[in-house]
Amino acid sequence: MIGLDISDQSIKLVQFSSKRTFDLLAHCWHPVPDGAMSKGVINDVKALQQAVRETLTLCRLPASAIRDPVIASIPETQSFLRVIEIPIMEEDEVAEAVHWEVAQHIPFGLENVYIDWQPLSSGHTPKPGRMEVLVGAAQRKVVDPLYQILRELNLDVAAFELESQAIVRALISPALQGKQGLLVVDLGASATNVIIYDHGTSRFSASLQKGAADIIAVLSPADRERVTGAPRELTGLEHLVQTLSPVQEELVAEIRGIVEFYNSTDREHAVREILLAGGGSNLPGLDAAFVRQFDNVVVQRGNPWVKILPQGKPIRPPMNLPESVHFSTAIGLALRHVLV
Numbered sequence: 001m002i003g004l005d006i007s008d009q010s011i012k013l014v015q016f017s018s019k020r021t022f023d024l025l026a027h028c029w030h031p032v033p034d035g036a037m038s039k040g041v042i043n044d045v046k047a048l049q050q051a052v053r054e055t056l057t058l059c060r061l062p063a064s065a066i067r068d069p070v071i072a073s074i075p076e077t078q079s080f081l082r083v084i085e086i087p088i089m090e091e092d093e094v095a096e097a098v099h100w101e102v103a104q105h106i107p108f109g110l111e112n113v114y115i116d117w118q119p120l121s122s123g124h125t126p127k128p129g130r131m132e133v134l135v136g137a138a139q140r141k142v143v144d145p146l147y148q149i150l151r152e153l154n155l156d157v158a159a160f161e162l163e164s165q166a167i168v169r170a171l172i173s174p175a176l177q178g179k180q181g182l183l184v185v186d187l188g189a190s191a192t193n194v195i196i197y198d199h200g201t202s203r204f205s206a207s208l209q210k211g212a213a214d215i216i217a218v219l220s221p222a223d224r225e226r227v228t229g230a231p232r233e234l235t236g237l238e239h240l241v242q243t244l245s246p247v248q249e250e251l252v253a254e255i256r257g258i259v260e261f262y263n264s265t266d267r268e269h270a271v272r273e274i275l276l277a278g279g280g281s282n283l284p285g286l287d288a289a290f291v292r293q294f295d296n297v298v299v300q301r302g303n304p305w306v307k308i309l310p311q312g313k314p315i316r317p318p319m320n321l322p323e324s325v326h327f328s329t330a331i332g333l334a335l336r337h338v339l340v
Contacts, residue, residue: 002155003166003333004052004072006146008037009189009213011055014330015068022308022335024318027327030055039191039209040075042145049149056153069158071333072150076163076193076207080106080113080137083120083203085130094119094133102135113137120201134201136162159336164195164205166332171275172197173306181272184302185255185290186328187280189213192251194258198269206258208251212280215247227283241285248289256293275302279326304331 005012011030017023036047082105086097098117103110120132143160150157167186176182177200186193190211196204216224223240263269274290274297281301290299304324308331319327 001334001337002068002070003330003335004070004150005163005166005327005330005333006032006037006048006052006073007075007188007190008032008039011051012327012330013055013059014327014334015059016334026059027319027330028055028059029326030058040078040142042142042149045145045149049152052149053153067156069337070150070155071159071161071166071336072146072157073163073166073329073333074138074142074146074160075191076205077191077209078139078142079162079205081135081162081164081202081205083132083134083201085126085132088129088131098133098135102137106137108139112140114140114143134203136165138162161333161336162205163193163329164202166329166336167193167277167302168195168197168202168332169307169335170304170328170332171277171302171306173303176273179273181270183255183259183271183274183294183297185274185276185278185281187212187276187278187283187286189279192255192278192280194255196259196262196269196271203269204262208254208258210251210254212278212283215244215251215280215283218243218247238284241288244283244285245289248283248286249292252289252293271297273297274299276300277302277304277325277328281325282322301325302328304328307335 001016003014009032011032013026013028015026017025030051032051033047036042036044036051042048084101086094086101089097099110099115102115106113115135115137117133117135120134126132138160147157167184171184180198182197184195184197188211190213192208192211194206194208195202216227219240227240259271271294274294276286276299287299301321302325303321304327
């Protein structure tokens with residue numbers, strides 16, 4: 001199984017064996033040429049296709065491995081994920097009701113999107129006579145050219161999936177699945193995904209067009225190199241924390257604003273725990289910024305191996321945690337068919 005996480009700045013690939021042992025067969029990342037993709041929209045098909053081809057070569061995938069099913073990501077900036085309430089009705093009537101409800105929320109016409117949905121049997125208690133439905137939508141202008149690129153590379157495209165769905169699959173351990181008030185923050189290079197997870201499902205997602213690159217722009221070139229080099233546990237960088245703190249505080253304040261908006265529509269919700277993922281989660285001082293903005297909340301680094309490695313056994317993951325968080329989305333994509 002191959003997970004292919006394609007964003008504006010990089011392509012990350014993860015391949016697991018088809019066995020339940022989840023052996024990591026390959027993982028690599030490769031830059032995307034400047035301007036080839038912007039806010040999830042492909043501007044240069046040939047350049048992006050070449051970048052994907054080079055990624056496959058970099059990972060040294062044999063021809064037999066490339067025939068494995070591929071699950072590719074759809075950027076959160078060009079998608080929609082919500083839990084909505086509709087009147088209880090027969091299954092064959094739900095699709096029409098979902099389309100009508102989604103049309104009230106998305107800023108682009110229904111004819112321009114692909115929509116998928118599933119009824120929820122657990123979670124919040126809906127109002128009498130109503131039911132909850134998890135709805136995902138993605139713009140055709142994003143999905144169609146990406147599908148064309150992958151098919152022309154002879155890849156077996158099994159599915160496209162929203163980034164937030166893949167991230168949650170990788171990070172939410174069995175112990176967290178039934179919890180209420182979980183906030184997942186995926187801090188990438190150019191965007192930050194905010195996912196509200198409650199009672200076993202992602203209930204809301206949003207994307208901020210601000211990421212790690214915006215935060216570290218305040219640093220000198222030498223210091224930027226230190227925090228963006230090979231993933232590692234960073235120490236002795238206290239002086240950088242003071243420089244980064246104001247920019248981090250600004251980003252976390254925007255994230256808190258998203259949470260407050262969601263809370264205004266759902267009085268049952270309150271953030272109790274925060275999981276940080278994405279390469280930007282390695283930035284020094286970020287945890288403290290969240291602690292200052294969110295009262296009485298536990299902040300921890302998400303671990304994308306929680307569903308793969310045996311619990312309670314001293315088995316080291318294939319990558320260290322600072323490196324692993326870069327691959328959270330790709331890992332979640334590659335687990336789609338075995339951890340639904």
